[in-house]
Amino acid sequence: xxxxxxxxxxxxxxxxxxxxxxxxxxxxxxxxxxxxxxxxxxxxxxxxxxxxxxxxxxxxxxxxxxx
Amino acid sequence: xxxxxxxxxxxxxxxxxxxxxxxxxxxxxxxxxxxxxxxxxxxxxxxxxxxxxxxxxxxxxxxxxxxxxxxxxxxxxxxxxxxxxxxxxxxxxxxxxxxxxxxxxxxxxxxxxxxxxxxxxxxxxxxxxxxxxxxxxxxxxxxxxxxxxxxxxxxxxxxxxxxxxxxxxxxxxxxxxxxxxxxxxxxxxxxxxxxxxxxxxxxxxxxxxxxxxxxxxxxxxxxxxxxxxxxxxxxxxxxxxxxxxxxxxxxxxxxxxxxxxxxxxxxxxxxxxxxxxxxxxxxxxxxxxxxxxxxxxxxxxxxxxxxxxxxxxxxxxxxxxxxxxxxxxxxxxxxxxxxxxxxxxxxxxxxxxxxxxxxxxxxxxxxxxxxxxxxxxxxxxxxxxxxxxxxxxxxxxxxxxxxxxxxxxxxxxxxxxxxxxxxxxxxxxxxxxxxxxxxxxxxxxxxxxxxxxxxxxxxxxxxxxxxxxxxxxxxxxxxxxxxxxxxxxxxxxxxx
Numbered sequence: 001x002x003x004x005x006x007x008x009x010x011x012x013x014x015x016x017x018x019x020x021x022x023x024x025x026x027x028x029x030x031x032x033x034x035x036x037x038x039x040x041x042x043x044x045x046x047x048x049x050x051x052x053x054x055x056x057x058x059x060x061x062x063x064x065x066x067x
Numbered sequence: 068x069x070x071x072x073x074x075x076x077x078x079x080x081x082x083x084x085x086x087x088x089x090x091x092x093x094x095x096x097x098x099x100x101x102x103x104x105x106x107x108x109x110x111x112x113x114x115x116x117x118x119x120x121x122x123x124x125x126x127x128x129x130x131x132x133x134x135x136x137x138x139x140x141x142x143x144x145x146x147x148x149x150x151x152x153x154x155x156x157x158x159x160x161x162x163x164x165x166x167x168x169x170x171x172x173x174x175x176x177x178x179x180x181x182x183x184x185x186x187x188x189x190x191x192x193x194x195x196x197x198x199x200x201x202x203x204x205x206x207x208x209x210x211x212x213x214x215x216x217x218x219x220x221x222x223x224x225x226x227x228x229x230x231x232x233x234x235x236x237x238x239x240x241x242x243x244x245x246x247x248x249x250x251x252x253x254x255x256x257x258x259x260x261x262x263x264x265x266x267x268x269x270x271x272x273x274x275x276x277x278x279x280x281x282x283x284x285x286x287x288x289x290x291x292x293x294x295x296x297x298x299x300x301x302x303x304x305x306x307x308x309x310x311x312x313x314x315x316x317x318x319x320x321x322x323x324x325x326x327x328x329x330x331x332x333x334x335x336x337x338x339x340x341x342x343x344x345x346x347x348x349x350x351x352x353x354x355x356x357x358x359x360x361x362x363x364x365x366x367x368x369x370x371x372x373x374x375x376x377x378x379x380x381x382x383x384x385x386x387x388x389x390x391x392x393x394x395x396x397x398x399x400x401x402x403x404x405x406x407x408x409x410x411x412x413x414x415x416x417x418x419x420x421x422x423x424x425x426x427x428x429x430x431x432x433x434x435x436x437x438x439x440x441x442x443x444x445x446x447x448x449x450x451x452x453x454x455x456x457x458x459x460x461x462x463x464x465x466x467x468x469x470x471x472x473x474x475x476x477x478x479x480x481x482x483x484x485x486x487x488x489x490x491x492x493x494x495x496x497x498x499x500x501x502x503x504x505x506x507x508x509x510x511x512x513x514x515x516x517x518x519x520x521x522x523x524x525x526x527x528x529x530x531x532x533x534x535x536x537x538x539x540x541x542x543x544x545x546x547x548x549x550x551x552x553x554x555x556x557x558x559x560x561x562x563x
Contacts, residue, residue: 011152015145016304023300025284025291031276032348033284033291039141040348043148043341050337053155057334 004056011046015039071216074387075394079233082249082398086237122400123208124459126257126393127370129347133354135369137290139298140351146307148341150314155337157315159330160477166325172407173321173469174415180476181485184419189489190469191415193496194318195440197465198408201317202401202444204459206231208370209397210448215374216390218383227448230397235441238402238409239434249402253395258346260392265349268356268376276352283358297522305524306460312530313467319400319407409436461503464526468495471534483537486544491537498529 022038029037125143132140161176168179173194178187206227213226221229266276273279284291293300315321327333350373357364357372361379364372377389413433418424424432472488475481483491502525509521509528 005156008152008155011149015149016307019293019303020300023292025280025289028277028280031280033138033280035138035292036141036348036351039144040345043144043344046148046152046341047338050152050155050341054334054338059159059330059334 015042071383071387075390078391123397126396129350130354130373131370133351134372138293146310147344149311151337151340158333162330173318183485187415191411195408197462200462203447205397205401206448212393234401238405250399256392261349265352299522301519302522305527309526310463312470313463316466316469319403408440409433464499483541487537487541490540491533494536495529495533
């Protein structure tokens with residue numbers, strides 16, 4: 001596994017591993033209970049992480065050129 | 068007939084019309100009908116994959132769970148986003164192999180990888196059995212929407228019949244092309260409807276999202292975080308994992324992977340799709356708003372919360388638009404599910420039994436199976452009473468059992484053989500069936516164990532049994548069969 005593949009583990013760590021530590025209602029962030037905000041935050045971070053993975057992956061560009 | 072119903076039926080007709088238009092000028096052979104000639108680019112694949120996610124389950128079940136269970140409903144948001152992460156690495160090799168071998172169905176993949184048509188029959192059977200509760204879920208939702216939007220003048224049973232007939236005709240005529248076009252209309256409509264409702268309702272009743280949550284929290288303390296027991300954090304983690312592994316094991320999702328133009332389509336989609344799941348947030352807002360505004364919906368009736376709240380709040384024409392969006396969320400996935408189940412049965416079961424049947428004949432059998440599967444699902448829809456989420460989770464634990472055998476087939480030198488794959492899948496599925504029928508949970512078997520273990524999704528246990536059997540049987544069959552091969556090679560060459 002390359003370093004960029006390990007990036008794919010991060011969303012799991014944040015969204016699943018983090019929950020026992022943030023399972024609380026307060027403080028409200030953006031109007032949401034904290035645990036819900038945490039999950040939403042990680043959904044957004046997942047997109048960011050996958051954008052980085054796409055950027056780093058040479059396969060993406062190769063297949064682009066091949067059509 | 069009220070204005071709400073007129074809007075809903077107009078949209079149904081439009082969907083059928085666009086489905087019929089979409090297949091014009093194309094020779095509808097098996098490859099066109101089921102995988103769109105493998106020519107779909109990013110946007111269509113996006114819509115097909117997203118189209119299967121934003122189903123009636125999201126619309127009614129998501130709000131229904133927020134309404135009746137609270138925080139545990141958040142699991143939906145997590146599993147969908149995480150499933151896309153896995154897809155980045157999982158789908159390109161599947162797509163490449165499928166294209167190389169001209170595969171049409173999920174079962175084909177197992178048949179080809181493990182070189183075993185019998186394994187293909189098992190995989191097809193698991194797929195079709197899992198699809199039935201999923202279809203029931205769509206039909207049930209369809210019935211709820213049409214009957215609620217008619218302000219009670221159409222019974223749920225009659226509504227289900229109307230919807231099922233519509234879907235069946237639609238699938239038989241247009242196959243996957245119709246689904247992709249209707250998915251486009253559906254996604255635009257549902258996006259606006261959900262965002263509008265999710266923002267308007269909390270502001271209308273509470274003056275904002277945070278005041279809404281605060282009101283819910285003060286009426287039901289602890290409702291907005293995971294409970295210590297039952298649907299606890301350990302339930303959440305194990306359920307998300309099970310559903311993430313199962314996500315692409317649905318035969319219709321697996322099949323839609325084949326319709327992509329190239330492997331890059333999936334990689335690009337992993338960036339946008341997680342963001343798209345945020346739409347679910349607005350569905351939750353509606354469910355939470357309904358708690359104090361339409362109290363008293365118990366059990367399966369929780370799924371009605373979104374529509375009941377709409378009826379109480381909006382003019383009939385808005386109810387019609389909401390209902391129409393809901394109808395499409397049932398129509399698109401419903402058509403994909405029907406088509407896939409029919410393809411599996413025709414190609415991977417019927418064809419194995421009747422090897423001489425021509426391509427033409429297989430395609431005709433597939434189309435004729437569509438109404439049969441519709442009727443079976445219709446029967447269960449009209450007889451059962453489970454909530455939408457329960458139905459979905461049951462299907463998921465079934466299809467997840469295909470994951471280990473798939474995963475270990477991806478390497479050029481597979482770690483498991485066909486015997487192991489077959490026995491593992493069978494053991495896992497039997498375990499799920501036993502658990503579903505007998506309603507056993509880890510908590511009922513080991514009442515004294517800590518909650519962290521007791522609350523684990525039972526699907527985890529089935530998956531462990533599956534993997535153990537898979538490796539065990541592989542090992543044993545290797546020991547039995549290998550000695551004869553070893554003598555053959557040692558006679559043939561002296562090297563090594």
